[in-house]
Amino acid sequence: MTVALMTEMSQMLFAHDAEVSLAAAASLVNTGRGEAELLPDVAALDDFVTRWGWTGSRAHDQAELDAVHRLRPRLAGFWEMGADGGAALVNALLREANALPQLVKHDSWDYHVHATSPEAPLADRMAVEAAMAVADVIRSGQLERLRICAAPDCDNVHVDLSKNRSRRFCSTACANRVNVAAYRVRRASR
Numbered sequence: 410m411t412v413a414l415m416t417e418m419s420q421m422l423f424a425h426d427a428e429v430s431l432a433a434a435a436s437l438v439n440t441g442r443g444e445a446e447l448l449p450d451v452a453a454l455d456d457f458v459t460r461w462g463w464t465g466s467r468a469h470d471q472a473e474l475d476a477v478h479r480l481r482p483r484l485a486g487f488w489e490m491g492a493d494g495g496a497a498l499v500n501a502l503l504r505e506a507n508a509l510p511q512l513v514k515h516d517s518w519d520y521h522v523h524a525t526s527p528e529a530p531l532a533d534r535m536a537v538e539a540a541m542a543v544a545d546v547i548r549s550g551q552l553e554r555l556r557i558c559a560a561p562d563c564d565n566v567h568v569d570l571s572k573n574r575s576r577r578f579c580s581t582a583c584a585n586r587v588n589v590a591a592y593r594v595r596r597a598s599r
């Protein structure tokens with residue numbers, strides 16, 4: 410994970426690794442939610458994996474990319490279902506990947522939880538990391554923080570880690586677009 414992302418999530422509602430995992434899961438879901446496919450090929454997946462600091466083994470093949478594509482609509486379920494559905498999905502993802510939580514230190518990271526081995530398939534590791542993070546969210550009663558962007562023309566998901574639960578948009582681009590549109594309406598009605 411980059412330093413910029415770490416400081417962006419400074420508030421620490423959840424354990425740091427859980428917050429990073431939630432942001433990574435949202436970003437992964439969003440690669441398949443817009444008009445354009447943002448993970449069209451293995452090279453794009455390589456970039457995504459590097460950007461989000463994933464370590465562990467990689468296949469760099471079409472099967473790996475297909476498995477990641479199949480995972481996205483399942484992870485989107487966390488943003489679409491309530492706590493019961495979300496809990497069932499957490500359990501299913503952990504079970505399917507034979508998750509076994511272990512505290513580990515590696516590279517420059519202090520102790521955090523890995524529930525899969527570094528040799529597990531990338532999509533399994535992504536699924537389990539997201540499931541472990543959402544487990545934290547659900548058991549602290551914070552699932553409403555997983556939101557869909559309020560911009561009418563955007564379907565992206567995001568994670569509201571703000572103190573007053575006020576984040577409505579997936580990005581400043583969406584917030585600005587909606588604010589400009591509202592301003593124009595106000596000005597036209599004057």
Ligand SMILES: [Zn+2]
Nearest residue numbers: 515518521523
């Ligand atoms: Zn790690």
Ligand SMILES: [Zn+2]
Nearest residue numbers: 558563579583
């Ligand atoms: Zn948006």
